[in-house]
């Protein structure tokens with residue numbers, strides 16, 4: 001598989017050509033990384049590589065929607081642009097499980113339903129095509145958009161890692177989610 005297609009986005013297998021100046025900029029942007037483990041140290045293009053094993057799949061998120069200068073939404077099926085990444089990582093083929101993580105680096109594309117669609121595409125792919133039994137995710141408390149996007153895709157909360165993430169002078173919990181394959 002190298003391509004998953006949705007309505008607003010397409011997901012393409014990540015490779016070195018997606019390690020662009022935009023991508024490096026997203027990884028170094030505080031707003032984008034506020035709730036991510038990435039972004040705590042500045043990274044350079046040479047520090048980044050595309051995963052190349054069967055336990056870690058990563059996709060570039062390509063969008064054909066956007067917002068124009070007047071704040072109006074547009075859609076153009078013939079125009080796709082790179083806006084972020086989503087991964088299915090730490091896959092165990094024995095326990096048939098994997099964890100998802102996502103970053104919409106282009107802030108212009110936040111709040112357009114893109115994370116919701118991307119999580120749906122990757123979790124369906126994992127649970128149906130890859131035949132995994134479980135997909136998990138962890139979200140820092142306060143990252144409302146991420147919590148909602150998981151819940152809209154049928155992910156359930158199963159626990160909390162207390163005081164797990166240090167941000168703004170406070171230790172925040174990580175909220176743990178899972179979704180199982182439908183039998």
Ligand SMILES: CC(C)(COP(=O)(O)OP(=O)(O)OC[C@H]1O[C@@H](n2cnc3c(N)ncnc32)[C@H](O)[C@@H]1OP(=O)(O)O)[C@@H](O)C(=O)NCCC(=O)NCCS
Pocket residue numbers: 031032033035036102103104105109110111112113114115116117138139140143144145146148149
């Ligand atoms: C968090 C993030 C993934 C959300 O992506 P998104 O595409 O904006 O999310 P969606 O548009 O699918 O929104 C899902 C829901 O959350 C809401 N939402 C999105 N961002 C929000 C925010 N900052 N505050 C409150 N609600 C928010 C949306 O309105 C939508 O709710 P609705 O369906 O009731 O209208 C995106 O902002 C991002 O990539 N941030 C940086 C990296 C990151 O935090 N990744 C996740 C780590 S777990």
